[in-house]
Amino acid sequence: MRFSDVLSEGVITVGGIGTIVAVCLVALVLVMEVIPLFRGATVDLLSERDVPWQAGQIVHFELNEYQTMGWLLTRDGTLQTIRLTPPSEEGKTTGSLAGGASFEVVQETKLASGTEITSISTSTGKPDIVLGFADGSVRTGELRFETTFIDPIEIKDWFTEQAGGISSAKLKSPGDTAIFKDGVVQLTSQGQYRFQKLVPTLDDPIEVSDTPIALVDHLPQESNASGLGAKEKVFVVLTGDKQLKLGVVTEKKSLLSGKVKRSSQVYDLPVADRLKEPAFVLIAGLGNNVLAADADGHLARFSIRDYDDIQLAEEVDLLPDSEAKLTKCDWILGRETLFCGDSEGNCSGWFQIRLEDRQDDTFADRESSDGFALVKTHQFPAGPAAVTSFGASSRSRMFLVGYESGTCSLFHMTTEKHVADIEVPGDEPVQLARIAPRDDGLLLESGGKIAHYALSPGFPDITLTALFFPVWYEGYAEPLNMWQSSSSKIEDELKFSLFPLISGTFKATFYSMLFGAPLALLAAIYTSEFATRRTRTVVKPAVEMMASLPSVVLGFVAALVFAPIVEQIIPACLASVFVVPFMVLLGGFLWQLLPHRLSLRIQPYRLLFLLPMLLAGIYFAYLLGPLVESWLFLGDIKYWLVHPEEGTGLGGWLLILLPASALAMLAFDGYGLGGYWRSRVARLPRSLFSLIGFVKFLVLVLATLLLAIAVGSLFDFVGWDPRGSYIGEYDQRNSMIVGFVMGFAVIPIIYTIADDALSTVPAHLRSASLGCGATPWQTTLRIVIPTAMSGLFSALMIGLGRVTGETMIVLMAGGNTPIEDWNLFNGFRTLSTNIAIELPEAVQGSSHYRVLFLSALVLFLLTFLINTVAEVVRLYFRRRAVQL
Template identity: 40%
Template structure:
């Protein structure tokens, strides 16, 4: 801007030419071994005995009359936009009288003559106080936001979506009373705004939507990062062209290199012979040099190296406020499609995903594996065990990539189609097995013994088949009663109540507690009936007890579910939420097939290694096989059983291909079983091939691998300590 009220846009042109030695001016000053200068160009000898001249020339456009003639333009900023055929130049100016103007020139080129016609339109920025002394004005690239700062520290934010009718959206004082704004600068991407103050403060603000915003557009400027203060007033600032680094200078002569996201001060520089105050600082495009110019005419240049500025312990393991996010979060997003992207390298979502996958897979695997180990060790005929155990062990040889393929392409679509049947089968299948077990007790003793081998084992699979078909048959009715006819909409919280589902969810725990309490409070006469030598009487009594316990448990569960929902503990929004096809439940099913054989084999060997005299003594004292297995055999073999669970956990923690193929690979942090996840191992497998060697992502992936090792090491160490305690206790038996 000029004192006559005009504004001229210009650009720098680098012009290179080749001269003979005779055309080189005299009195050149040597810059280094090969270059010399006359103050206006740089001259360098070439191989052909000639001289290359490189000069920088400022090219100014024609003047644009913005303010009234004779009224100086005191602050201005501009952006280029439009298309190649119709380029646009948007600029904002403030004149000496405090009037702000928003202007735009549209250029049109005559295709026949090549003549360029420019059309200028202007509008006044409303709301600026009369006679305001503006210090800084900036505009974003989209030309839809303008920031104006005055000498009192007040910041005016304008919404300029409608270029012909700009609106003062917000007025605020971001700094304490008496502190003035000395600088405003956008970082790359123009979502972060750096504000510097006369007290040395350096803060980064985001423009974010807020429900309680007092602005006209629903947005407000919020301080997201508060960086270390300078010892003096900040007088100059410049931002990186490729990242979130920027450089600031104060009136004491210090120049600091900073990073916005990590809130680090990377370098503190101060020349020993500074003369005057800094007029400007600049960070080179490659982020390897800093330039500073003083009002005394001195130029300072520092070669710098600031690799991986976005990584600190806080950004890796703590919450960070990223651009565009409403609050600080744990986020992993290593790359994007533009240079303006802000890398998000928190390992917390990956660690959480690893734990989530492990927990849900073990919830599926441990009951099945331990139940199978106890059954084949204590109840089945040795001939059946001789077949079942090798088959189970062969399951461990299934490649995880095959399990992941089946889970992602076959199991996931089937579960999505029959989700109600899958959920109800979790209750129907165990209930069917329990009913068949009670009915088996009603058989005469000789018949039960005669068919206790393969026929009984085959009957279990027949019951499983019937229960699965029953689940499919009743799933439409179940979905209407429990999920208002649409499970996905119900899971989102859009329809229905969660009372029935919560009742079903807590019913197993309530029934288990009732059984535990019942064994201690029921009259001895009832137990005498259940211990009757007559199998039929004992079986009927046990079945009646189970039915009564189930009914009482259902009533208690229904009451507790209502109370939990009443105090806000709705499973929706927690362990149940939005349904996606590739989710944690699919991972649990698939990973369970990989973990079950390991837990089963080790636990079954531990149970079989219990001395026979303990088993015989228990049975000789009148205990049933079940009582012997639960109260004698299992406690004695607990060290081996615990080791089996820990080895299975280690297998689940380190699993890669199943998680990559079946989990959706989304680094989210919630316990929703119907949502995806991203585990440490899967993240390493997915991102390592595209990581630049030695780069920040490359190093972060190695840190992820180290974190995975640390998790397994700590878990296995604690497991060994607990296992040794169980072993010492068992040795005393």
């Protein structure tokens, strides 16, 4: 016996400690995955090189995604493909530094002859370009890096044939590069030889003006555009005579011959009164607007939806109340958000919103002919000097700003995060700023030298503000909390706000506990205190068997069976919430009207007596459904929900005011009317007493209904409509369905623990209460429940934890929509559901992946906090029970 006790104690101790250790390890794993989200960026100088061009000669310079080569375009039309030699190789060209890294010319091509390139337009992350020339012509084309993998034997043979060529021994270690034919070959970490070369294509010139093209911008072509039908290339130019012109190039490909027929059309843009000489011209990413801005910050937006009727949509001051000059104005990735930098070092982000979507009158004074307005949505800390250069990332919303003081700052547009500061050697103005295509490097030109940096930006798209507070995303009229972790294009903003998921978790918990907790507790009270032993031996195992139903089965039934049925009888379901309890209570009062001898004789079967009342309540609710819909919801509740301008909001108010009115009347009866009434009718005969009680019940029900109608009518009269708050547009898979099914799933847990807690109340407490003349209900309410309160509270908290972590029911029946409203008829997405859906598809180590672990950590902390508070409350109730 002693051995058994010691063994049991040891097993329990080890199990308890093991559970604590396991929970701590889970928390540690979550924390370790989340910590990198909040680490800062690192920037390391790799090399410093002389610029491979002369002052005023360069038109544009770009890197490839592996930072091994790039292309350089000069004003005379010369295109050079260059290799970035690593610092370990000695410089071999004129621009090299002793013992440092340099640029090595791989190939040189003449793109244009007989005229000078005066302007160029490229697009972040796209290979297409548009060139403007001194003779007033424009040429469209592409400069694309083409990647292939070369057989090692071909590499060896080619190097062997090249007299005086670079030995293949140079390609010994992963990352080594060498010139191969007309490109650069690199040995990858997988032992493959990756070959890249620059493939330029340029279309025929398009005559636009008789004067040089001063500025040009274009709308990039989608890489996945269909080959059928006509394609358009759109560009805008500023000519030497200060005219803004829009060019449209149409390409039609013959299905038979495969030949491409090109035609072009040039349109003049109207004059803007406030716009002086434009310093920047830009086309928006959707191809519906042209922007032109001068050095004073005056911007004109032209609507080009109809080429034959181009209109001035609005004029905006980018530098209000400032004497600064606009020095940089360009798009970030996606061409929806406009970056503006000025001579005082200020940086801001602007994009277009629809004015009618604003909930306030902030922009009521904006004059716009098309209903849209360009507004400042992001403001960044001022820099140390004037902005002299700008570079946008081709895969994220990061951008690089160079200042006249020789410093650079790296920002993230969406989150407004200050990612890093970079000091450029020499303290000269930064003339060129580029972010490598993979966001893993920086290239900065200052004082005739180019500094090459290795970049590890961390996770600039994740901040505490972006996770838990509203962020102003592109295209939205105001800051919002949103979750959208995937998109069809890399240009789209990803949204990682946890607030809708936390809101959905609380929403699921609230509606599920609202349905399940009262039923479970009342059932436990009945079986523990009022039911016969025989009834209890049947009811309790039956309820506990409900816990064996898998969540996936309940979710499947809810989504495919309950949801479609409820959608057809929404008013009846809403009416049943009130009619069914009324009929059950009515049955209780009718029981009291029975003769005393009869009620004593059929006392063991009183549950069966209430069953017809329950069925009658369901039937009456079904019959009342169409009447309620006709009376309160314009005959169609779905139509009523989405048209708040029609009908009244009384029906919506009754949903919340009827329970509140019932509680108010219950309090009035318990603390006011009840004491007064009992003192006067206590000595009446039982039959008369029951009859008066029945009449009082009907009067209180009528008063409850009238009070709810009166208050609801008052709210509706003053213009408070509940539509758009806790009720709104109806979705088939919604909170009401989840609340019912998940409440059904949590009832067995709460019921079992609550019943056990009530059963452990000492019998002598009941006997003492009954001996003093209290009724069984008074004994239960004032003695048993307070004594068992710690156990009842534990049952609720365990049920709460079950609901909070539930996944499959919410996934299948909750609509799976990450929104933050409390609409009873709309869906939601919880933290646990979001993890189950998206973690298998998340790229390991990505922002999305780590935010999902952060979601798990938030859920862990929420449950830990709730359980801690619950334990404190439970101990308080336990001390109170001991005092009894």
